[in-house]
Amino acid sequence: MSGDELADALALVNDHRGDHRDDHRTADRTAGAAGAEPSGPDGSRGTAHDGRSHSTHRARHHDWPTARAVAARAGAERRPESATVPLAEALGHRLAAPLTALTDLPAFDTSAMDGWAVSGPGPWELDGPEDGRHDGSPGPSGVLAGHDAPAPLLDGHAVRIATGARVPPGTTAVLRSEYGEVRDRWLRAPRAPHHGADIRPRAQECRRDDHLLPAGTAVTPAVLGLAAAAGLDELPVLHRPRAEVLVLGDELLSSGLPEGGRVRDALGPMVGPWLEAVGAEVVATRRLGDDADALLAALAGTTADLVVTTGGTAAGPVDHVHPALHRLGAELLVDGVAVRPGHPMLLARLPGGAHLVGLPGNPLAAISGLLTLAEPLLRSSPRVPSRTSPGAVPRATPGTTPPDDVSHDLPDGVSGGVSGGVPRDPRHGAPVPLPTARLLDEVQGHPRDTRLVPVVHDGRGVRPLRFSGPAMLRGVATAGALAVVPPGGGATGSAVPLLRLPWV
Ligand SMILES: Nc1nc2c(c(=O)[nH]1)N[C@H]1C(S)=C(S)[C@@H](COP(=O)(O)OP(=O)(O)OC[C@H]3O[C@@H](n4cnc5c(N)ncnc54)[C@H](O)[C@@H]3O)O[C@H]1N2
Numbered sequence: 001m002s003g004d005e006l007a008d009a010l011a012l013v014n015d016h017r018g019d020h021r022d023d024h025r026t027a028d029r030t031a032g033a034a035g036a037e038p039s040g041p042d043g044s045r046g047t048a049h050d051g052r053s054h055s056t057h058r059a060r061h062h063d064w065p066t067a068r069a070v071a072a073r074a075g076a077e078r079r080p081e082s083a084t085v086p087l088a089e090a091l092g093h094r095l096a097a098p099l100t101a102l103t104d105l106p107a108f109d110t111s112a113m114d115g116w117a118v119s120g121p122g123p124w125e126l127d128g129p130e131d132g133r134h135d136g137s138p139g140p141s142g143v144l145a146g147h148d149a150p151a152p153l154l155d156g157h158a159v160r161i162a163t164g165a166r167v168p169p170g171t172t173a174v175l176r177s178e179y180g181e182v183r184d185r186w187l188r189a190p191r192a193p194h195h196g197a198d199i200r201p202r203a204q205e206c207r208r209d210d211h212l213l214p215a216g217t218a219v220t221p222a223v224l225g226l227a228a229a230a231g232l233d234e235l236p237v238l239h240r241p242r243a244e245v246l247v248l249g250d251e252l253l254s255s256g257l258p259e260g261g262r263v264r265d266a267l268g269p270m271v272g273p274w275l276e277a278v279g280a281e282v283v284a285t286r287r288l289g290d291d292a293d294a295l296l297a298a299l300a301g302t303t304a305d306l307v308v309t310t311g312g313t314a315a316g317p318v319d320h321v322h323p324a325l326h327r328l329g330a331e332l333l334v335d336g337v338a339v340r341p342g343h344p345m346l347l348a349r350l351p352g353g354a355h356l357v358g359l360p361g362n363p364l365a366a367i368s369g370l371l372t373l374a375e376p377l378l379r380s381s382p383r384v385p386s387r388t389s390p391g392a393v394p395r396a397t398p399g400t401t402p403p404d405d406v407s408h409d410l411p412d413g414v415s416g417g418v419s420g421g422v423p424r425d426p427r428h429g430a431p432v433p434l435p436t437a438r439l440l441d442e443v444q445g446h447p448r449d450t451r452l453v454p455v456v457h458d459g460r461g462v463r464p465l466r467f468s469g470p471a472m473l474r475g476v477a478t479a480g481a482l483a484v485v486p487p488g489g490g491a492t493g494s495a496v497p498l499l500r501l502p503w504v
Pocket residue numbers: 019020021022247248249251252263264265266267268310311312313314315316319341342343344359360361362363365470
């Protein structure tokens with residue numbers, strides 16, 4: 001073990017000594033088994049995980065795959081609203097209807113090159129000025145892009161034309177400027193262009209009313225461009241789930257250096273952008289301190305589809321999330337997950353229908369909660385509206401596949417699976433297989449819980465990173481993925497599933 005690794009290991013051991021107030025803690029914890037406090041023998045606690053009696057809660061402690069599936073199913077229940085918005089506001093949303101061309105593309109026969117529109121075999125007598133420039137004269141002149149209804153071209157004639165200009169009626173081909181020569185108002189070419197050369201015929205790309213993209217397609221900059229080219233000024237889109245982030249903890253500072261026992265808020269700057277990266281529209285990130293009433297009021301009054309809290313999920317005196325959910329009569333769908341770090345994470349349905357993901361306060365534990373609960377919830381949101389609302393439109397054509405369901409290139413040493421490894425089937429919420437990779441170093445496991453371990457791609461596999469304790473972000477900040485290490489651990493060379501980070 002290198003000096004750095006030893007330091008790392010000590011940090012992890014100390015971390016767990018400092019953080020965990022768990023009576024069952026075992027003495028044999030090592031760096032590899034970091035975060036390894038046992039839960040019940042079957043990974044289930046049966047009651048609210050903190051031992052408080054919340055008899056009206058349906059406490060649900062799940063293993064890691066089940067927790068993801070529950071989150072995905074919850075997301076699939078969402079009934080997204082659609083609205084018709086100007087193109088400039090559509091970026092990042094999903095199409096609520098197929099993108100339908102309002103025009104032929106091109107809308108008219110178009111020159112693909114700068115040169116001359118010619119009619120018949122050459123040589124051709126030139127109409128308009130010899131250099132093709134507009135001289136303001138009333139007679140025939142060159143044809144520029146943007147000109148309407150150019151004069152017809154007679155057989156044996158030619159006229160200067162610019163790329164993108166409408167070809168005059170009677171044109172049989174466009175001769176590129178580098179292929180012809182004009183002398184004494186006659187255009188000659190060593191080789192006559194074939195019929196139709198360098199003319200983009202009307203409707204070459206699409207006809208009016210053609211479906212160019214299916215409903216559910218993510219609106220990217222290229223989609224905006226296509227929509228504009230096809231004549232649209234607005235697009236029907238599904239609203240992304242609206243998310244609100246509530247950062248809990250009186251000990252947090254929003255600027256400057258840690259002092260007086262207080263620490264910098266590492267989650268406020270991180271959670272909102274992370275949610276955006278997996279499909280949410282973050283409407284606010286608010287700091288609430290450790291104020292139980294403020295939390296209750298925020299949850300009761302939220303207009304978001306998803307509330308994400310950070311901290312306050314455990315059993316400490318100021319851990320207010322469970323009591324607030326209890327007082328509101330929220331339904332706990334996931335109440336603790338057999339995963340390290342992050343086991344106190346939770347998922348609830350608020351009485352108004354919004355979901356709440358409670359992320360543990362330790363920063364890497366919060367990332368574990370984002371990947372385990374928030375991402376499956378958001379990614380499984382339906383791609384098409386289930387009911388028609390004003391401005392909304394028909395369902396996706398059956399059998400069409402949103403483009404981002406396509407596997408993309410995987411790094412060396414990573415095989416199989418689907419991009420991001422998140423649930424893709426909104427009807428069933430079933431998680432799709434994750435890509436896998438071989439561990440280049442052994443990872444010690446928890447006896448019963450799954451471990452999520454930041455890794456970096458390294459040649460033929462993935463290498464676990466140092467500085468990956470529950471309170472640390474130094475490792476994950478350089479990671480390409482989190483390896484899913486099953487209970488019992490992963491030997492060198494064994495294949496483990498990967499949770500890819502949304503921006504990798
Ligand atoms: N009796 C038990 N105590 C704890 C358990 C347990 O099972 N039984 N689990 C431990 C584990 S594991 C975690 S993770 C934490 C989760 O605690 P909370 O979600 O209640 O989070 P806090 O207590 O508010 O904070 C924990 C830790 O994280 C720091 N923190 C919180 N928010 C932020 C932030 N925005 N930026 C940076 N750091 C943050 C906070 O200062 C604490 O150090 O509970 C253990 N306890």
